[in-house]
Amino acid sequence: MTLPLQDTILIVDFGSQVTQLIARRVREAGVYSEIAPFTAAAEAFERLKPKGIILSGSPAGVPDEGSPRAPQALFDAGVPILGICYGQQVMSHQLGGEVRPGHETGEGGEFGRAFLTVTEPCALFDGLWEVGERHQVWMSHGDKVTQFAPGFKIVAVSDGAPFAVIADEDRKFYGTQFHPEVVHTPDGGKLIANFVRHVCGLAGDWTMAEFRQVKIAEIREQVGDGRVICGLSGGVDSAVAAVLIHEAIGDQLTCVFVDHGLMRLGEAEQVVSLFREHYGIKLVHVNAEDRFLGGLAGLTDPEKKRKFIGGEFIAVFEEEAAKIGGADFLAQGTLYPDVIESVSFTGGPSVTIKSHHNVGGLPERMNMKLVEPLRELFKDEVRVLGKELGLPDIFVGRHPFPGPGLAIRIPGEVTKERCDILRKADAIYLEEIRSAGLYDAIWQAFAVLLPVRTVGVMGDHRTYDSVCAVRAVTSTDGMTADIYPFDAAFLSRVATRIINEVKGINRVVYDYTSKPPGTIEWE
Ligand SMILES: Nc1ncnc2c1ncn2[C@@H]1O[C@H](COP(=O)(O)OP(=O)(O)OP(=O)(O)O)[C@@H](O)[C@H]1O
Ligand SMILES: O=c1[nH]c(=O)c2[nH+]cn([C@@H]3O[C@H](COP(=O)(O)O)[C@@H](O)[C@H]3O)c2[nH]1
Ligand SMILES: NC(=O)CC[C@H](N)C(=O)O
Ligand SMILES: [Mg+2]
Structure with missing residues (x-):
């Protein structure tokens, strides 16, 4: 049992890949939400008494036999509803409109970036979008609504989706064919905030x-x-x-x-x-x-x-x-x-x-x-x-550190001696990053000890020691990453310190590989 919360949004999950992003956007708007699979949505509605409902997307198609439906009670409760993609389609279907599969309309779907034009004012757009404006959104659908349900009207259109946004302002039911929850819909977070705060009337003070x-x-x-x-x-x-x-x-x-x-x-x-x-x-x-x-x-x-x-x-x-x-x-x-x-x-x-x-x-x-x-x-x-x-x-604020630790930053055989060498180099590198004030701008930074020895000259002596690579990347989730563009003076300071202070390393290189094609760790 969860604590009873006054101001909750219920998110009904039909199996979209990005349902959690809806929850995240709602949290960003300062409102608490809970996700319930569509099979448990009626029970969750009773328990939570939400002030608004969001219906997610889905891999399923409304015209397909056995595809998911929302409990009818949700539509009868007098609570505002936002249907996203499949959510829009299923709401239209259940309330008396029509949805046709892509192969029947012969028009194919829209996948990726699309532009819509605002045709009517709508509470979802308040303070954000004006009639006549064009805005970038992100679409991912094959099917489409071909007839909206009684009470609705079209408030925005796109080339591939004449029902890009539909609204029934009396019942406060809204449907978007696009996905406002993904970052590729630049104003999506604000649209969701408009729904939960402005339409559902929630204060946005959840923390x-x-x-x-x-x-x-x-x-x-x-x-x-x-x-x-x-x-x-x-x-x-x-x-x-x-x-x-x-x-x-x-x-x-x-x-x-x-x-x-x-x-x-x-x-x-x-x-x-x-x-x-x-x-x-x-x-x-x-x-x-x-x-x-x-x-x-x-x-x-x-x-x-x-x-x-x-x-x-x-x-x-x-x-x-x-x-x-x-x-x-x-x-x-x-x-x-x-x-x-x-x-x-x-x-x-x-x-x-x-x-x-x-x-x-x-x-x-x-x-x-x-x-x-x-x-x-x-x-x-x-x-x-x-x-x-x-x-x-x-x-x-600590950078992520992998479970296998330094073992995957020492290509080749791992020995205590090599771990000790790497630990020293890594500490110097991170100390320099911290003192340059760069630590928080970087997702992850670390040193790698290579199984390669090269010739150097220090104090007129020949050295034959290991190469150390230093790596720093920016990322939001570790799935993709880009290199951090240090300035040359910073890198040469790091290189000089590591070579001077760490016995066993006589050369430092900077890893300039993004992910993909590289991975963040070297192994
Ligand atoms: N040295 C360790 N001792 C005990 N448990 C560990 C150790 N290293 C990893 N784990 C377990 O493996 C899980 C996964 O590690 P992971 O690196 O993804 O997460 P984390 O270390 O908690 O956070 P971060 O991603 O910021 O490093 C950890 O949450 C922890 O439960
Ligand atoms: O807990 C973990 N156990 C592991 O085995 C592991 N391997 C990589 N990572 C971290 O995951 C992110 C992506 O790493 P890669 O681009 O190297 O796959 C980066 O943040 C890596 O540090 C790990 N984390
Ligand atoms: N992303 C979605 O919710 C897609 C809904 C449905 N599967 C379609 O293709 O239209
Ligand atoms: Mg870790």
């Missing part, structure tokens, strides 16, 4: 503080008096999840920090002291350097290294759970992009580029249920929640 309270109530409800273990890496996601869960269930939570010897300089101490001393969270610090480095000896293939590390993580978690008498739940800092990505990881049509470490194999092996309070959030929202929970900036 992460309330999200925190709702999640705490949910965690208590789910966990009861069970025991939870949480892998704590010091990364933002698991740190925020751990602090939130601890607030909910206190000592029923045990965190396990696996120090695999592949952490950055001083990182292990920092993580352990923050969580033990400042939060009083039960934390098991497993010093597993020997077993990880032992197992990595002789391994050079990137996937073999990753698989070994993933397996070893699971083994450590199993051992630690057994030591505390077993655990009923495994907590993870899974975010929404992880949820989407894992769809293609498991059985989807896409190829595996690399096996990202996660502890997903664990729950089945150990018969545990998952606690994932951040599942619907995006990274920047997790950072806001972290601040709300009082986590210090050094954790909240």
